Amino acid sequence: MLVKNDRQKQKELTKNAILKVAEEIVLQEGWQAVSIRKIAEAIGYSLPVVYNHFESKDAIQEEFVKNGFNMLATAMQSTKEKYAAPEQQLTQMAVTYFDFAFQNSAYYKMMFGLGIPSCQKAREIEEIGNFSSIVIATISNLMVQDDEQRKLLKFHTLWSILHGLTSISMVNLTAAPDEMQQHILLDAVQGFIKNINR
Amino acid sequence: MLVKNDRQKQKELTKNAILKVAEEIVLQEGWQAVSIRKIAEAIGYSLPVVYNHFESKDAIQEEFVKNGFNMLATAMQSTKEKYAAPEQQLTQMAVTYFDFAFQNSAYYKMMFGLGIPSCQKAREIEEIGNFSSIVIATISNLMVQDDEQRKLLKFHTLWSILHGLTSISMVNLTAAPDEMQQHILLDAVQGFIKNINR
DNA sequence: TATTTTTAGCTAACACTGTTAACTTATACT
DNA sequence: AGTATAAGTTAACAGTGTTAGCTAAAAATA
Numbered sequence: 001m002l003v004k005n006d007r008q009k010q011k012e013l014t015k016n017a018i019l020k021v022a023e024e025i026v027l028q029e030g031w032q033a034v035s036i037r038k039i040a041e042a043i044g045y046s047l048p049v050v051y052n053h054f055e056s057k058d059a060i061q062e063e064f065v066k067n068g069f070n071m072l073a074t075a076m077q078s079t080k081e082k083y084a085a086p087e088q089q090l091t092q093m094a095v096t097y098f099d100f101a102f103q104n105s106a107y108y109k110m111m112f113g114l115g116i117p118s119c120q121k122a123r124e125i126e127e128i129g130n131f132s133s134i135v136i137a138t139i140s141n142l143m144v145q146d147d148e149q150r151k152l153l154k155f156h157t158l159w160s161i162l163h164g165l166t167s168i169s170m171v172n173l174t175a176a177p178d179e180m181q182q183h184i185l186l187d188a189v190q191g192f193i194k195n196i197n198r
Numbered sequence: 199m200l201v202k203n204d205r206q207k208q209k210e211l212t213k214n215a216i217l218k219v220a221e222e223i224v225l226q227e228g229w230q231a232v233s234i235r236k237i238a239e240a241i242g243y244s245l246p247v248v249y250n251h252f253e254s255k256d257a258i259q260e261e262f263v264k265n266g267f268n269m270l271a272t273a274m275q276s277t278k279e280k281y282a283a284p285e286q287q288l289t290q291m292a293v294t295y296f297d298f299a300f301q302n303s304a305y306y307k308m309m310f311g312l313g314i315p316s317c318q319k320a321r322e323i324e325e326i327g328n329f330s331s332i333v334i335a336t337i338s339n340l341m342v343q344d345d346e347q348r349k350l351l352k353f354h355t356l357w358s359i360l361h362g363l364t365s366i367s368m369v370n371l372t373a374a375p376d377e378m379q380q381h382i383l384l385d386a387v388q389g390f391i392k393n394i395n396r
Numbered sequence: 397t398a399t400t401t402t403t404a405g406c407t408a409a410c411a412c413t414g415t416t417a418a419c420t421t422a423t424a425c426t
Numbered sequence: 427a428g429t430a431t432a433a434g435t436t437a438a439c440a441g442t443g444t445t446a447g448c449t450a451a452a453a454a455t456a
Contacts, residue, residue, distance in 0.1 A: 069325035127267035164362020191393030
């Protein structure tokens with residue numbers, strides 16, 4: 001005979017179990033490998049029990065998104081409190097962001113819908129090389145010293161800026177209006193160009 | 199009676215038809231909604247015919263990635279040729295990149311495995327707001343003028359930089375070694391800080 | 397305490413999915 | 427004309443998300 005509180009406690013327990021199992025599968029095989037049946041078996045219940053805790057598979061993903069952003073927010077907040085100067089705060093918060101993404105990659109992938117398109121093969125696609133060359137050639141003309149390593153670094157920086165802006169506004173996470181997008185783009189690229197020779 | 203050339207022509211034709219159908223479905227419902235059966239019906243053949251042109255569903259996606267990077271490369275090359283000064287080249291190439299992503303969003307989503315996590319709901323998740331506030335508060339301390347609109351712009355710029363770097367190195371598209379990642383990150387963020395007051 | 401109501405859990409099914417094996421039909425070549 | 431080859435078919439396997447309908451146990455009521 002369970003009191004109301006014990007019930008709720010039990011419910012939360014299995015809910016956490018579900019999320020934990022899902023996280024493990026995501027880490028090893030990706031979100032598409034997560035199945036309600038696998039989860040059910042892992043937590044020792046039959047299939048429809050999962051639906052008592054989550055309305056759908058998408059709802060599980062949504063939980064990851066929410067939890068993920070909460071974890072990220074608290075991590076960055078605590079980093080911020082360790083430093084006084086805003087410059088240092090921002091720089092260290094950037095490191096925290098990056099670390100969070102890789103230490104909790106299951107969450108990060110959910111948060112931005114990264115489907116991991118064949119991580120293994122991605123590097124072998126030569127078409128990407130063509131694209132890189134064109135950009136690197138242009139960057140090269142802006143740089144005073146001819147350091148191959150630095151060119152590569154600058155290329156990756158620029159590509160990150162472009163892809164980041166693009167995918168964030170594509171996933172529609174922000175409420176930024178359309179006319180703002182162009183400003184963000186130019187703002188970021190001009191900052192990149194200004195900083196290109198250190 | 200078809201000659202060898204006609205055969206190959208026919209084969210390429212249906213291959214293109216497959217890709218076109220896939221593209222349409224991706225645009226309207228996303229990659230996960232693409233099914234071999236839907237494709238087969240749309241091109242007027244039975245199911246296994248699709249497998250004569252593509253080894254698997256993943257192979258179709260890979261074709262999108264390759265074609266996508268080719269299209270992107272040629273678009274950026276042609277933009278580059280329209281300008282003389284490297285600063286202008288780079289700026290306009292950034293615009294081209296951005297435009298490509300949205301005009302060919304089916305391709306771009308494939309190229310980076312963007313799964314579109316509930317585009318509709320994404321904006322309603324308040325957890326994202328918490329995260330934003332923390333970063334904006336820090337950015338605010340670095341800015342001399344107190345323009346709310348500009349703060350938002352700078353936040354999106356920084357977030358784009360962070361997410362771009364993170365997801366590109368997570369998808370493992372680049373051959374950048376691990377110790378370079380940190381450099382890219384700091385390079386980008388310091389460029390951002392330097393440029394924060396225009 | 398006995399009876400009803402609510403809850404928890406189950407099995408079984410539906411309508412899909414990617415993928416493949418085995419068969420049939422039409423075309424091309426000797 | 428007869429045979430090899432290619433093209434295309436149906437049917438099945440193993441898996442997916444999701445739901446309807448049933449059973450057994452616990453909680454609440456009388």
